Amino acid sequence: MILSPIPDGTERFRDADGRRVLRQGWKFMKSIRKEQQETVQRKRSSIRRHWAMIPAALFLLCAAALCILAGDSAQIGIADNLDLFQAQYQMLKNTKTFFAQGAAAPFLHGVSRDVLPGELSVEALLYALLPSLAAYWTMYFFKVILSMASFVLLMKELEKKGCLREKISGEAMEQVRERNAAWNLALLGGLAYGILNLFPSFGISFASIPLLVWMLLRLESAEKKQTIWWFAGIFCYPLVSYFSYFGIFLLGYLLITFLWKSMAGSVRAHRVQADVRLLGALCALAAGYVLCEYRLFRQMLLGSEATIRDTMVQTSLSGKEILQWIWDVLVNGVGMHCESVHRFVVLPVCLLYFLILNAGYLRRREGKRARRDLYNLCVLVLLFNSVVYGLYYLEPFRSFVEKLLPPLKGFQFSRTAFFNPFLWYGMFTIALYRLYCWLTAHCRKAAALTWGLMGAAILSVLLYGNSYNDLLHTAKSEARKLAGLSKENTLSYGEFYSEDLFREACRQIDYDGEWAAAYGFHPAVLEYNGISTVDGYLGFYSQSYKEEFRGVIAPALSANEGARLYYDEWGARCYLYSADQPTIVEAVRNYPHPEGEIAMDPEALQELGCRYLFSRIRITNATEKGLTLLCTCSSEESPYVLYVYQVD
Numbered sequence: 001m002i003l004s005p006i007p008d009g010t011e012r013f014r015d016a017d018g019r020r021v022l023r024q025g026w027k028f029m030k031s032i033r034k035e036q037q038e039t040v041q042r043k044r045s046s047i048r049r050h051w052a053m054i055p056a057a058l059f060l061l062c063a064a065a066l067c068i069l070a071g072d073s074a075q076i077g078i079a080d081n082l083d084l085f086q087a088q089y090q091m092l093k094n095t096k097t098f099f100a101q102g103a104a105a106p107f108l109h110g111v112s113r114d115v116l117p118g119e120l121s122v123e124a125l126l127y128a129l130l131p132s133l134a135a136y137w138t139m140y141f142f143k144v145i146l147s148m149a150s151f152v153l154l155m156k157e158l159e160k161k162g163c164l165r166e167k168i169s170g171e172a173m174e175q176v177r178e179r180n181a182a183w184n185l186a187l188l189g190g191l192a193y194g195i196l197n198l199f200p201s202f203g204i205s206f207a208s209i210p211l212l213v214w215m216l217l218r219l220e221s222a223e224k225k226q227t228i229w230w231f232a233g234i235f236c237y238p239l240v241s242y243f244s245y246f247g248i249f250l251l252g253y254l255l256i257t258f259l260w261k262s263m264a265g266s267v268r269a270h271r272v273q274a275d276v277r278l279l280g281a282l283c284a285l286a287a288g289y290v291l292c293e294y295r296l297f298r299q300m301l302l303g304s305e306a307t308i309r310d311t312m313v314q315t316s317l318s319g320k321e322i323l324q325w326i327w328d329v330l331v332n333g334v335g336m337h338c339e340s341v342h343r344f345v346v347l348p349v350c351l352l353y354f355l356i357l358n359a360g361y362l363r364r365r366e367g368k369r370a371r372r373d374l375y376n377l378c379v380l381v382l383l384f385n386s387v388v389y390g391l392y393y394l395e396p397f398r399s400f401v402e403k404l405l406p407p408l409k410g411f412q413f414s415r416t417a418f419f420n421p422f423l424w425y426g427m428f429t430i431a432l433y434r435l436y437c438w439l440t441a442h443c444r445k446a447a448a449l450t451w452g453l454m455g456a457a458i459l460s461v462l463l464y465g466n467s468y469n470d471l472l473h474t475a476k477s478e479a480r481k482l483a484g485l486s487k488e489n490t491l492s493y494g495e496f497y498s499e500d501l502f503r504e505a506c507r508q509i510d511y512d513g514e515w516a517a518a519y520g521f522h523p524a525v526l527e528y529n530g531i532s533t534v535d536g537y538l539g540f541y542s543q544s545y546k547e548e549f550r551g552v553i554a555p556a557l558s559a560n561e562g563a564r565l566y567y568d569e570w571g572a573r574c575y576l577y578s579a580d581q582p583t584i585v586e587a588v589r590n591y592p593h594p595e596g597e598i599a600m601d602p603e604a605l606q607e608l609g610c611r612y613l614f615s616r617i618r619i620t621n622a623t624e625k626g627l628t629l630l631c632t633c634s635s636e637e638s639p640y641v642l643y644v645y646q647v648d
Contacts, residue, residue: 052184056148056191060141063471066478067137072494073481075473076136077200078522078587079336082496084537085201086136087524088116089127094530098128106532107523108574109515109549109608111541114295121292122240123204132528133493139204140470146240147194147207148187154214155186155429161217163374164433172441181436188454189429195461196421197468199245199337208240209422212250212285219281220274227277235284238292245415247289254282299540306543309411313569316395326390329417330382334389336467340421344464345457346428353431354379375430382423385416428457489588491639496587498638502529505614505644508631515609519576519598520584520591520616521640534608539572546571552608553577556599576600584617589639593617602626605647613645 047054067074076082088105097103098119104110117124122142126135158164159182168176176182190210198206215237219230241247258278290297317325331347333340340346354375361370370376391397392414401413432450439447465472477488502525505511515534518526523535534549550557550567557564559579567577578584579599586592595618602625605613613627618641622629627645634641 049178049180050183050187052187056187059191059195060144064137064141066471066475070474070478072133073477073492074133074470075477075488075490076470076493076496077468077473078491078496079467081200081468082493083522083524083587085117086132087522087528089124089135090132091527091530092116093128093132098124106513107527107536108538108541109534109545111536111538111545112299114299115538115540116295117201118293118295120239120294121242123201136200140200143203143207144191144194146204146211148190150208150210150214151190151193151426151429152183152186154210154217154426155182155189155433157214157217158374158430161221164430168437168441172437175444176437176440181440182433185429185433185436185450185454188451188458189425189432192428192454192458192461193422193425195458196340196425197461197464197466197470198339198421200468200470202242202245204240205242205246206418206421208237209246209419210426211240212237216254216278216281219277227280231280231284234281235288237285238288241289243289243293243296244411245418247285247293249413249416249419251282251286251289254278254285258282307540308543308546308571309540311543311546311568312571314395314398315393316398317393319394322390322394325393326386329386329389329420333420334417338418338421339464339466340424341461341464341466342421342424342428344460345453346424349431349453350424350427353435375427378423378427378430382420382427385420385423389414389417425457429454487589489590491587491589494637495589495639497525497528498635498640499529501633501635501638501640501642502526502531502614504635505631505633505642506531508633509612509644509646511612514611516612516614517576517605517610518614519619520593521614522585522587523575526614531612531614534605534610535574535576537573537575541574546574548604548608549574551604552600554601554604555579559599591616591639594641595620597621598625598627600625602647610647613647615643615645616640618643619645 091105091107092098092113095103095106097105097113100113103113105113105116119125119128123139126138126142129135130138155164164182193210194207196206212234215230215233219227219234222230238247241250258275261278262275331343333342342350357373357375358370361367361373392412432454436447436450439449462469462472473490477492480486480488506529511531513532516526516531517523517533517535522537523533524537526533527536553563553567553576556577556579557567560577560581562582563577566573575585576598578593578596581593581596584593584596593616598615598617598619598621606626612630619625619627622645626648628648630644630646632641632643
């Protein structure tokens with residue numbers, strides 16, 4: 001530094017001040033750089049400890065991109081999905097009866113709004129606020145995220161309570177904690193469970209089961225002043241559940257647990273306090289269901305009208321067949337509604353671990369520890385659910401339950417098997433965690449095997465093409481489109497409902513809310529498009545209307561024994577049937593019944609006030625049945641050729 005000469009010698013002070021400022025600036029810059037490095041290190045450490053978020057986030061982003069790309073050409077499962085709840089939610093939105101009291105829904109000749117899904121649930125609120133397809137996909141992503149979060153919370157709580165610990169060295173256990181194995185395995189286990197293609201309208205209910213278990217565990221150990229918040233959380237839980245399919249069983253499990261612990265437990269103060277909290281949780285959960293599904297409980301408690309539930313004929317099996325069904329539900333799950341895809345990876349791992357675990361207990365003569373092991377408890381509940389599922393089809397047992405609990409008459413208490421997917425994937429995650437701990441202590445390089453098994457389980461779910469694997473079917477459809485191949489025979493979301501086509505048909509006939517019926521396709525298509533129907537699909541409506549509608553389709557039922565049994569012994573699908581075909585309701589592009597006769601009583605149809613018949617079939621005996629063709633509609637965007645008849 002060059003300073004000009006100053007007589008009083010102050011240049012030395014200026015020089016010292018300048019160096020001091022430079023030194024302070026340099027230190028400041030070094031501290032900033034150090035803080036930045038520490039921040040980067042913390043982020044890197046956090047990513048290493050929570051690396052499972054990366055594949056989970058990639059899956060969600062890719063799935064969201066596929067949904068956006070496909071739009072209404074997405075391939076969505078139709079059976080018990082597009083032909084049922086999706087149309088009902090849209091119908092409630094069209095008629096502005098989502099929150100209405102004492103209203104009638106414009107299908108099945110005006111059933112009560114109360115027999116349709118209630119409005120106080122996350123699913124219903126999504127459909128009330130969003131367009132139908134957007135609500136459907138939002139519901140899917142919500143249930144996947146809910147499942148992952150619930151699994152993480154539950155696994156961390158179980159780890160804290162010592163339910164997951166293995167007898168390994170302190171050094172090995174420290175490495176397990178450092179790698180955050182429980183958290184990462186729980187997240188991936190929750191992802192595998194969340195992407196299971198189960199009954200779509202109850203996907204959130206399936207995904208929320210571990211959330212309730214976590215809240216109950218936290219309630220048990222919470223400080224007294226905090227219990228009110230956990231009771232409040234349990235009270236609000238029905239917002240993400242459904243009483244008829246899950247709630248009644250959750251209450252039953254809680255009651256059994258309370259009775260078991262009360263009889264088998266000690267009289268020590270903390271034990272009594274835990275039992276009281278469990279009873280309080282039971283009451284809070286029951287109250288939450290009553291509030292969220294007040295329409296259902298109003299029908300159950302105040303309704304006196306006989307319904308089709310009273311005349312449904314339940315399947316009865318022999319003892320050998322029941323054993324086969326129990327085995328089948330253990331290996332495969334329940335039909336298309338609850339296919340847990342566990343037989344490929346999850347089942348072999350869980351079975352092998354169960355044998356190894358209990359062989360060790362037997363060798364060490366630790367029967368008491370074996371009975372208390374969480375994994376063995378899950379196996380017992382799994383077997384209980386499967387046995388109840390099988391016994392439901394044993395007529396003497398079913399009759400005994402219905403006499404003991406009359407409200408369960410016609411109720412499918414075999415739905416205990418709906419809890420098995422959670423048990424399978426929960427057991428799988430626990431087994432992999434314990435395996436990871438053991439490998440870390442004895443063969444550290446082989447610990448990566450656990451991540452490979454979890455990845456295989458996730459891939460088996462994603463690639464299994466069951467009815468409700470919408471992502472896989474949509475991806476295949478979009479790939480065919482990009483490759484310039486012909487469209488698949490199944491209908492997309494937009495094609496199934498064909499809104500533009502039905503809007504044009506309504507314009508041509510000057511439709512103004514009159515009653516109508518569908519022939520050759522699901523009445524749900526009419527309901528979705530704002531057309532009132534005398535037919536429909538519902539598992540709970542009056543027996544008197546079932547008999548009244550039977551008068552319309554009596555000619556078809558008398559000529560078609562399969563249709564007669566299907567309607568008389570079940571009757572949830574109140575449709576127009578064919579006299580000579582097993583079914584004419586086929587949601588396919590290449591429709592095999594372009595024309596044919598209709599077997600029905602036109603006078604009975606007129607008595608229901610039905611004015612229009614929307615048909616995918618050109619009816620060759622229309623004049624004989626008092627039907628006048630008003631218009632024929634078709635378009636390049638729709639697979640339907642729609643014939644609209646007036647009922648004279």
